[in-house]
Structure formats: C-alpha cells, structure tokens
Amino acid sequence: MSWLKSSTFAFGLTAFAALANAAHYDVTVGKGGQLKFDPETLAAQMGDTVTYRFFAKNHAVAQSSFDNPCQLQENGIFSGFTPTDSPDVEAPTTFTITVNDTKPLWFYCPQTNGNHCQSGMVHSINAPSSGNTFDAYKAKAQQAATPSTPPVGTLPVGGLRKLHIDVGFNGNLVFNPNNVTELVGTVLEFNYNPANHSIVQSSFDKPCQPLESGGFAAPFTPTQQSPSGVTFEVVVKDDKPIWFYCAQTAKTHCQAGMVGSVNAAAEGDKTFDAFVQLAAKAPPSTIPPNTPLVGTLKVNGTIIPDVGGAVLNTTTLDPSLVGNIPPPGSNYSPYIGGMAGGNQPAEYGWAPSISDEAVELLQALQYISNALVAFLFEGYVRLSAGQWSGVYPASITHTLGSLAAQSLIHRRTYSDSLQHYQKPTVGLCQYKIASDGDDVDAWLQDVLRILALSAGAKVDAMALAARNDSWMVPALATELGAQARTSAVLNMMQSHVAAAAPREALVPYQLAYSYIAAKYVVPGSCGDDAQAYGTALPALTIAEKTTDAGRLLAVKVEVPAEAEGKDLWVAWIGAWGGVLYSPVAADGTAAVPAGLSGHVWIVLTTAKDLAARDIENAAVAGPEMVWTTQQWGL
Numbered sequence: 001m002s003w004l005k006s007s008t009f010a011f012g013l014t015a016f017a018a019l020a021n022a023a024h025y026d027v028t029v030g031k032g033g034q035l036k037f038d039p040e041t042l043a044a045q046m047g048d049t050v051t052y053r054f055f056a057k058n059h060a061v062a063q064s065s066f067d068n069p070c071q072l073q074e075n076g077i078f079s080g081f082t083p084t085d086s087p088d089v090e091a092p093t094t095f096t097i098t099v100n101d102t103k104p105l106w107f108y109c110p111q112t113n114g115n116h117c118q119s120g121m122v123h124s125i126n127a128p129s130s131g132n133t134f135d136a137y138k139a140k141a142q143q144a145a146t147p148s149t150p151p152v153g154t155l156p157v158g159g160l161r162k163l164h165i166d167v168g169f170n171g172n173l174v175f176n177p178n179n180v181t182e183l184v185g186t187v188l189e190f191n192y193n194p195a196n197h198s199i200v201q202s203s204f205d206k207p208c209q210p211l212e213s214g215g216f217a218a219p220f221t222p223t224q225q226s227p228s229g230v231t232f233e234v235v236v237k238d239d240k241p242i243w244f245y246c247a248q249t250a251k252t253h254c255q256a257g258m259v260g261s262v263n264a265a266a267e268g269d270k271t272f273d274a275f276v277q278l279a280a281k282a283p284p285s286t287i288p289p290n291t292p293l294v295g296t297l298k299v300n301g302t303i304i305p306d307v308g309g310a311v312l313n314t315t316t317l318d319p320s321l322v323g324n325i326p327p328p329g330s331n332y333s334p335y336i337g338g339m340a341g342g343n344q345p346a347e348y349g350w351a352p353s354i355s356d357e358a359v360e361l362l363q364a365l366q367y368i369s370n371a372l373v374a375f376l377f378e379g380y381v382r383l384s385a386g387q388w389s390g391v392y393p394a395s396i397t398h399t400l401g402s403l404a405a406q407s408l409i410h411r412r413t414y415s416d417s418l419q420h421y422q423k424p425t426v427g428l429c430q431y432k433i434a435s436d437g438d439d440v441d442a443w444l445q446d447v448l449r450i451l452a453l454s455a456g457a458k459v460d461a462m463a464l465a466a467r468n469d470s471w472m473v474p475a476l477a478t479e480l481g482a483q484a485r486t487s488a489v490l491n492m493m494q495s496h497v498a499a500a501a502p503r504e505a506l507v508p509y510q511l512a513y514s515y516i517a518a519k520y521v522v523p524g525s526c527g528d529d530a531q532a533y534g535t536a537l538p539a540l541t542i543a544e545k546t547t548d549a550g551r552l553l554a555v556k557v558e559v560p561a562e563a564e565g566k567d568l569w570v571a572w573i574g575a576w577g578g579v580l581y582s583p584v585a586a587d588g589t590a591a592v593p594a595g596l597s598g599h600v601w602i603v604l605t606t607a608k609d610l611a612a613r614d615i616e617n618a619a620v621a622g623p624e625m626v627w628t629t630q631q632w633g634l
Contacts, residue, residue, distance in 0.1 A: 023048045027123065029109065030055040033087040035116050037107070037123035041134045044099040044125050054082040054091040061095055061123070062110045062150065063158070066132045069141035070108055070117035070148040077158030078150060080183045081111070092177055093186070097159040102126050106137055110148040117141050117148045161186045165260065167246070168193040173253050175244075175260035179272040182236050182262050192230040196222040197258075198247045198310070199232055200287050201294075204270050207279035208245050208254035209286055216294035217287060220248065221312045225343070229331050230312065234295040239263055243275055247287035254285045321408060322377050323428055328416040332408060340405035344412040345478075349471045354421045358469035361461040364509045364533035365476075366414035366426040368457055371516050372450045373411055376404040378433050379443045388440045396493065403486045410479050417475070430525035446520070448490050449625045452599060453515060455483045456507025456573070460613065463506065505573050506612040507601060510534025511623050540604055540622035543588065551629040552596075556589045557604060563620040569608040571615050573601040573623070579615070581608040596628040 023045065028038045029052050044050065052061050063076035072078060077097055084091035099105070105125040109116040122141045127134040161183065167190050169176035175190075182188070190199050201215035202208065210217060218232035236242070242262040245254040259279050264272045287310050291297070297304045297312070307313065326332065331343055382388040383397045415425045434443040458476045465472040513533040544556035559568065568584040572593055580593040584604070603615055603622035610618060 025050045027052050028055065028090070029053065029061065029082075030057070030059045030121075031087065031090075035109070035114070035119045035121040037109075037121065040122070040138075041124045041127050044102075046099060046101050048099045049096055050099065050125065051094050051096040052079060053094055054084055055089075056084055056087045058083040058113075058152075059109045059111055059116070059121075061107050062148075064106050064108055066104065066106050066137055067140070068144075069106065069122060069137060070110065070144040070146075072110070072150045075158075077105075077107070078154060078156055079159060080154065080156035080161055080186075081152050092164045092180075093161065093182070094164065095156065095159050095161050099125060104128060104132065108141060108148070110150060112147040112151075115146055115148070118144055118146060155183050156185050163188050163262075165190045166193055167191060167197045167199060168195070168258075171195075173246070173251065173256050173258040175246075175258065178260040179264060180262055184236055184239055186236045188234045188236065188242075188262065190218065190232040190234075192221045192223060192228045192232075193226045194224050194228075196220050196248060196250075197253065198287055198291075199244055200247050200285075201242065201244050204241065204243050204275055204278070206282075207243065207259060207275060208247070208282035208284075210288050214294065216244075217291045218293075218295060218297055219291040219307045219310050219312045220287070229299055231298045232292060232295050233298070236262060241265065241270065245279065245285065247285040249285055252285070254279050255282055256280075322373050325415045325419075325425055326412070328420050336405050336408060340402060340409045342409070344409055344416060345475065348413075348417060348420075348475050350417065350420055351469065351471050354417075354423070355468045358465055358472060359418070359421070359423050360533060361465060361472070361509065362414045362418050363424070363426050363531065364513055365454070365457060365461060366411060366418070367533060368450065368454050368509075368512055368516060369407065369411040369414060370426060370428050371431055371520055372447070372454055373404070373407045374428070374431050375433055375443070375447050375450060375520075376400070376407050379440070379447065380404045382443075383440070391440050392493065396489075399489055403489065406482050406486070410482070413475050413479065417472075427527055427530070429530075430522035431520050432522060433520075444490055444493055448487065448599065450516065450520070451483055451487055451490070452505070452601070452625060453507055453512035453623075455480055455487075456505045456601070457509040457512040458483075459506040460509050460512075463613065505601060507573060507623065508534075508613060508616040510616045511537075511603065511619065515623050534616060537619055538621045540602065540624040542624060542626065545626075552592050552626060554589055554591045555602070555626065556587065557584065557621075559584070559588055559604070560621050563604070563606065566606050568620070569605050571603045571605050571608075571610070571619075572596060573603065573612055573615070579610070579612050581605075583608075592628060598628065599625050600628055601625055 025042055025044065025048065027050060030036070031038060033056065058081050060081045061077070061079040062072050063078065064071055065073045079095035082091050082093050104127050107123040109121040118141060120138055120142055122138050124134045124137060127137065163180060163182055163186055165188060166176045171194060198220045199218040201211045201217065203211055216234045221228065221230050223230065241264045244260050246258040247254065257276055257279065259276060261272045261275060264270065264275065289310060291307055291310050304312070321332065321336070380400050383392060383400060418425050434446065458480060462473050462476050510533060514535060514537045517536045518539050538560050541558040542555050543558050545552060546554040555570070557570065569581045570584060570590040572580045572582070574580065574596055582590045582593055584590045601623045603619050605615060605618040606620060607618040
C-alpha cells in the first residue's frame with residue numbers, strides 16, 4: 001500500500017461530494033384495508049424515486065393515460081400484483097420507480113375483484129392544479145368501463161420489483177419469508193442479520209449442498225448489527241422453483257430448517273415442507289470456495305464483486321474511509337459499526353435552524369477530528385500490517401482498530417450536522433505523521449495530544465452551544481466517554497497508569513485548532529479556501545524539565561520574541577476543569593503547581609487568573625501537553 005511510504009498522510013484537497021439532490025417518496029397501497037393510495041398525489045422532480053408498499057389483499061400499481069383510466073397504457077409502468085394478508089403490515093415485496101421528467105403520471109390499482117380503480121383507487125405524480133387535475137382523473141376512473149387491465153399474472157415493467165428476505169430474522173435460524181411465489185423479473189434481496197449466515201442455492205433433491213452448476217451463493221457474514229447493511233440480490237429469471245439454504249455448520253442451520261423456496265409447488269412431492277424434511281436428514285452443509293456467485297453482494301449499497309473466499313471480511317479497516325464523508329442517513333460498511341460498537345445516532349434532535357457560532361464550532365471540531373482519524377488509521381495499519389507489526393499483542397491492535405472506527409463514527413456528528421443544515425464540511429489536510437523510521441511511541445504521543453484536544457474542545461463547544469444550540473450538547477457529550485477510554489488505553493500502551501480525572505479539561509477550540517495547525521498540518525495543504533478557527537499561535541517550546549522521583553517540578557520555556565519583557569505566566573489546564581497559574585521567571589522557568597497529575601495542557605499567557613474559556617485572548621504561545629506524574633507508584 002503505497003500511501004504508507006510517505007511521512008505525510010495525503011488525501012485529495014477537493015471538496016467532499018455534495019449530497020444528491022434526488023428525493024425519495026413512499027406510497028402505501030391499500031393500507032388499513034382502504035382502497036386508496038397514500039398519498040394520492042405528490043409532486044416530484046426528475047431523478048426522484050417513489051417506492052410503493054403493498055397491503056392486503058392483492059393490489060398492484062398500473063399506469064394509464066389521463067383520458068383512459070383503469071387501462072394499462074402502451075409501454076406503461078406496472079408493478080405486478082402483490083398478494084398479502086395483513087392490512088397493517090406491509091408485504092415483503094416493494095415496487096420502486098424513478099421519475100424521468102415532470103410530466104403528469106397517472107396510476108391506478110387494476111384489481112377486478114371489487115373494481116378497485118372504479119372505486120377511486122387512483123394516484124398521480126405531478127398532476128396539474130387546473131385542467132387535467134387529480135380530481136378530474138379520479139372522477140373519470142369512477143366512470144370507467146370494467147374490467148381493468150392488466151390481468152393477474154402480468155409481469156412487472158418500468159420499475160424495480162423487489163422481494164425483501166431477512167436472513168436470520170429476529171435472531172432465529174430462519175429466512176423470512178421462507179416460502180413465496182414471485183413473478184419473473186423480481187429481484188430477491190436477502191438482508192443479513194446477526195450472527196453469521198450465508199445464502200446458497202441448491203437443488204430440491206440435495207438440500208444443504210450447492211447447486212452443481214449455475215447456482216447463486218453469498219458468503220458468510222459475521223455481524224452483530226441489525227440491519228447489517230449487507231445485502232445479496234438475485235433476479236428471478238423464470239418460474240421454475242428456487243431452493244436455498246444457510247450453509248453454517250455451527251448448529252447445522254440448514255438441517256435445523258434454515259432453508260427457503262421461491263415458486264415451489266403448493267401440492268405434490270416437491271413442496272416447501274418436503275424440502276424442509278429432506279434438509280433435516282441432509283449431510284453436513286457446504287458452500288462454494290469463492291463467493292459471491294451469480295448474484296450481487298452489496299455493503300451499504302456498494303457492490304462487493306469478490307470477497308476472496310467464502311467469508312465477508314468484517315474486521316478490515318479500509319484507509320480510503322479517512323477521506324469518505326457519507327451523507328446523513330447512510331451508514332458505513334457494517335464492519336465499521338461492529339468494530340466501533342455501534343453507528344452514529346439515529347436521531348440528532350436537530351433544531352429548525354443553526355447559529356453561525358454553532359457552524360464554526362462544528363467545523364472546528366471536524367478539523368480536529370480529521371487529524372485524529374488520519375493518525376489513528378495510519379497507526380492501526382502500521383501495527384496490523386506495517387513496520388510496527390508485532391510490537392503489541394493482537395488484542396491491543398484490534399482494540400486500536402476499534403478506536404479508529406469510533407473516530408469515524410464521532411466525525412459523523414459534525415459532518416452529518418453541517419450537511420443537514422447545508423453548511424460546508426471541512427476538507428482533509430496533509431498531516432505530519434511519524435515517519436517510517438520513527439518508533440510507535442512518537443505516534444502514540446501525537447494521538448494522545450490530538451485526542452485530549454478533541455475532548456477539551458468538545459467541552460468548550462458544549463458550553464458555548466448550550467446558549468443557542470442546545471441540541472448539540474447530548475450529541476457531543478455522549479462521545480466523551482469513548483474518548484476517555486481511548487486515552488486510558490493509550491496511556492497504558494506507554495506504560496503509564498491511565499490518568500484518573502473526574503472531569504475532562506476544557507480547552508478553547510481556538511487553542512486546539514492552533515496546536516494542530518502549527519504542529520501537525522503540512523503548510524498550505526488544506527486548500528486555498530481553508531478557514532481558520534482562531535489565531536495560529538507559535539508552538540510552546542519546553543527547553544528543559546526538572547523532575548524528582550518521577551514528578552515534574554518545573555519547566556523552562558522559550559519566550560517568543562514578541563513577548564519578551566512582558567509579565568508572563570504559564571496556565572496549567574488540568575484534567576479537572578480548573579486552571580492554575582505560575583509566574584515565568586526571567587530565565588523562562590515556571591514551577592509546576594502542586595497537586596497536578598497525568599497529562600496537563602500548558603499555555604504561555606500575558607495574564608493570570610483567567611478562566612479556561614478566556615485564555616485564548618491572552619495566549620502568546622501554545623498549548624503544549626506535558627506529563628506531570630501518575631497518581632500511583634509502580
């Protein structure tokens with residue numbers, strides 16, 4: 001992987017892809033036992049999609065002209081009939097169309113049992129507000145001749161008919177539905193659920209064994225996410241029976257009844273029930289060595305053409321994710337959520353509007369988060385497959401992979417919110433990450449610094465957002481625990497006791513920005529239109545440290561030329577939420593206040609007794625992180 005060979009982490013400086021403009025609409029068909037489309041009318045733009053969801057008893061969506069309702073027009077859209085039993089639970093089969101222009105589209109249900117169209121079961125897209133209106137179309141339909149067309153058995157055309165099958169539904173060894181009749185042209189979409197299932201086509205006579213030629217197969221997919229985002233699609237090409245099973249040998253899934261059929265005979269010796277009975281007596285299940293076969297495997301909509309075997313790898317972190325900012329509502333691949341322990345919030349509680357201050361806070365936090373994501377991914381790859389491989393046990397490396405995945409999920413808070421309010425997200429820079437020749441400790445120290453800045457800036461952002469943008473507070477606060485645990489892991493990797501602290505330090509977001517911009521960002525690499533989130537202060541250089549028995553007693557700092565001759569103090573921002581100050585002597589020495597422990601941020605200032613929030617206004621250099629002492633002797 002050539003991107004590991006550089007000491008900088010370079011990604012494209014172009015802006016992230018904009019959100020797609022297309023909208024999506026859902027229309028229910030016959031819900032609640034009513035002969036009705038809901039909504040009956042809608043306005044859509046070119047490229048928008050509409051999905052029809054069917055309820056009892058046996059409805060369809062057919063396109064007519066305005067003048068001839070209840071009759072399928074030439075080359076018209078037709079969903080196929082969709083029989084189902086429940087008036088309240090939608091059928092597993094849906095039908096989706098794409099709107100190609102803004103001309104009016106007229107639809108109806110062609111069910112002749114009860115003359116649904118003539119009973120007013122009609123629907124329109126982009127109907128005019130005058131002239132040929134929806135109400136006029138409905139009145140015409142109620143006077144239309146019977147019978148409606150097309151008849152039952154007509155194949156779908158003009159849209160995507162899809163049967164959704166849950167694999168491992170509700171944690172059970174079952175496909176749901178497991179025995180269906182479907183039309184030719186329907187896409188079978190298998191949706192993976194926990195814990196580790198596969199999908200393999202067989203013959204009727206040899207259940208639990210792959211079809212000898214031309215059968216479909218999808219890999220084992222270990223996941224704890226539901227829904228996992230992993231799907232497998234197969235097209236029904238003819239009306240012959242399709243038999244399939246899960247090849248998992250643990251608990252003998254196929255033999256335990258985890259089988260399915262499409263278009264099986266309802267009577268005779270080759271029914272679904274007969275297939276279940278054969279499977280119960282079948283030899284151990286097998287799966288083809290390379291998958292997927294015939295069908296299409298997708299992870300959150302991305303096609304995976306080959307998994308390199310019979311198992312979808314759900315533990316690998318792809319470095320390209322660092323530069324990938326998904327749109328709100330979408331998910332990363334399921335292995336990211338699995339490694340992180342979950343995905344972004346299902347509901348952020350966004351307010352109707354956002355203040356300019358909150359926009360800057362979110363952008364500053366994403367700027368910091370971009371650096372953290374890049375550093376964590378770089379280190380994880382070096383530890384798992386690069387020059388640091390073997391430095392730590394596999395369990396530690398896997399833990400770091402989880403931390404890297406969590407950093408992606410955290411970044412979604414800022415990018416999702418900015419995109420929701422149609423505000424610019426923050427592009428990646430190039431970062432001065434530990435070079436190939438450096439040892440892992442240098443990288444660990446850098447990650448700890450960025451992590452502490454991220455947590456401290458979040459505390460600052462929450463305090464500021466609470467005034468006018470309070471929805472941000474829980475979204476940010478719930479990230480702090482995960483980041484504190486990450487710090488503890490990194491502390492222990494450095495042979496430090498995890499620094500105990502009842503509260504996180506508050507680091508003004510401007511100081512956090514200043515530190516990352518000065519220390520880690522390659523100058524000029526963020527793009528010509530990159531925004532600043534404060535003043536980029538000079539680095540605070542510690543020329544000398546005085547220690548005794550492992551405790552830091554004093555630091556000697558280099559005073560910038562522009563601050564020489566002024567009264568100066570070192571502000572010590574500790575991990576308890578307060579700030580202590582010590583004066584800087586003429587030679588640059590400042591004593592460490594008593595009682596400090598763990599990592600502490602220091603800033604050179606021209607004033608003392610300022611609250612942490614106000615330090616930025618008097619700062620002349622910094623911040624910088626120092627290790628004072630650990631609370632317990634080892």
